[in-house]
Amino acid sequence: MIFIPINDIHEGMILAKDVKIYNHESNDVDLLKEGLRLSNSNINRLKKFGNVGLYIYDGTDNNEGPIQIIDNALKTEAINELEKLFSSVDKNPKRVDDNALYSVNNVSTKIVDNILHNKKYMVNIIDLKMYDDYTYHHSLSVAVLATAIGLSLELDDKSIYELSLCAILHDIGKTEVPHDLITKPSKLTMDEFNIIKTHPIKGGKYIIKNNLITESIYNGIVCHHEKYDGTGYPYGIKGKEIPLYGRIIAIADVYDALTSSRPYRKPASPSEAIEYIMGGNEIMFDPDIVKAFLRKIAPYPVNDCVKLSNGKIGIVTKVFSENPLRPEVKIIGDDEKYYNLYENQNLYNIVILQSL
Numbered sequence: 001m002i003f004i005p006i007n008d009i010h011e012g013m014i015l016a017k018d019v020k021i022y023n024h025e026s027n028d029v030d031l032l033k034e035g036l037r038l039s040n041s042n043i044n045r046l047k048k049f050g051n052v053g054l055y056i057y058d059g060t061d062n063n064e065g066p067i068q069i070i071d072n073a074l075k076t077e078a079i080n081e082l083e084k085l086f087s088s089v090d091k092n093p094k095r096v097d098d099n100a101l102y103s104v105n106n107v108s109t110k111i112v113d114n115i116l117h118n119k120k121y122m123v124n125i126i127d128l129k130m131y132d133d134y135t136y137h138h139s140l141s142v143a144v145l146a147t148a149i150g151l152s153l154e155l156d157d158k159s160i161y162e163l164s165l166c167a168i169l170h171d172i173g174k175t176e177v178p179h180d181l182i183t184k185p186s187k188l189t190m191d192e193f194n195i196i197k198t199h200p201i202k203g204g205k206y207i208i209k210n211n212l213i214t215e216s217i218y219n220g221i222v223c224h225h226e227k228y229d230g231t232g233y234p235y236g237i238k239g240k241e242i243p244l245y246g247r248i249i250a251i252a253d254v255y256d257a258l259t260s261s262r263p264y265r266k267p268a269s270p271s272e273a274i275e276y277i278m279g280g281n282e283i284m285f286d287p288d289i290v291k292a293f294l295r296k297i298a299p300y301p302v303n304d305c306v307k308l309s310n311g312k313i314g315i316v317t318k319v320f321s322e323n324p325l326r327p328e329v330k331i332i333g334d335d336e337k338y339y340n341l342y343e344n345q346n347l348y349n350i351v352i353l354q355s356l
């Protein structure tokens with residue numbers, strides 16, 4: 001496959017990689033699937049909503065798009081199982097649906113297995129956002145991110161599986177909070193916020209009734225909104241008093257929330273979200289976990305297409321874990337030109353504006 005700028009795309013070309021078309025006016029997302037023969041109307045819509053280029057089949061064996069940390073089938077399975085579990089809480093908040101919870105646990109185990117298998121790769125969370133940002137998608141993204149952070153912290157395997165399950169379930173208490181409060185597009189009143197703040201304890205209480213749930217998982221769910229400086233909730237505990245899984249999920253949760261689309265705002269770019277996490281170091285977040293997170297997050301993964309501040313467009317060819325915001329980029333239309341944004345001091349004034 002090759003990447004072709006949008007103005008050189010013409011009818012009949014075949015997509016080599018799925019493409020999402022975001023319509024920020026209506027907040028809709030359409031998916032054009034790999035293998036689609038493009039029509040003029042597809043191309044015009046892609047131009048209208050800002051896509052600058054596409055991966056197209058060119059008859060070569062070079063089929064490397066960005067590495068997917070978990071595959072599409074597993075993403076779909078995870079979303080379906082989470083949907084079942086969350087709706088079972090809606091129907092009967094007094095009793096855990098054991099079957100639904102065991103299915104989610106199976107999915108969570110598969111997620112960890114996938115990530116362990118792809119251990120050497122960094123995580124590109126944008127890749128996980130398929131159609132929209134319902135709680136299930138958020139839960140899945142947080143599980144992947146938390147697992148990646150756990151690996152970066154070199155936790156043992158048992159803890160990694162526990163952490164993944166804890167992360168995928170972290171917001172289950174939201175099903176016991178009125179839905180219109182969760183989705184309210186305007187600012188919450190103090191009373192409304194106080195109701196939202198009950199979800200960690202509600203989630204913990206709900207889930208403890210099942211024997212899959214260890215004390216560490218319970219503590220992680222209950223403490224995922226605690227802050228490192230003691231200003232979080234529900235208990236206002238601080239520093240390392242906050243249980244480890246809670247400190248890890250706090251970062252994964254905020255990073256994913258910032259990079260997700262909301263009814264009242266566009267998603268932050270990965271680099272803006274990373275800046276925010278770095279800004280919250282030692283205030284909201286544990287500095288050791290911020291470091292572990294930065295080692296493992298790839299806002300611009302290899303083979304990603306990016307737009308630079310000098311107007312050029314390129315493909316990421318190498319990522320440096322010391323500074324994932326400044327990878328090496330091969331400029332499109334100039335085969336020999338590589339920008340090493342991390343090591344080449346002459347390029348320090350150039351930044352990546354966005355992933356395309």
Ligand SMILES: [Fe+2]
Nearest residue numbers: 170171224225
């Ligand atoms: Fe939460």
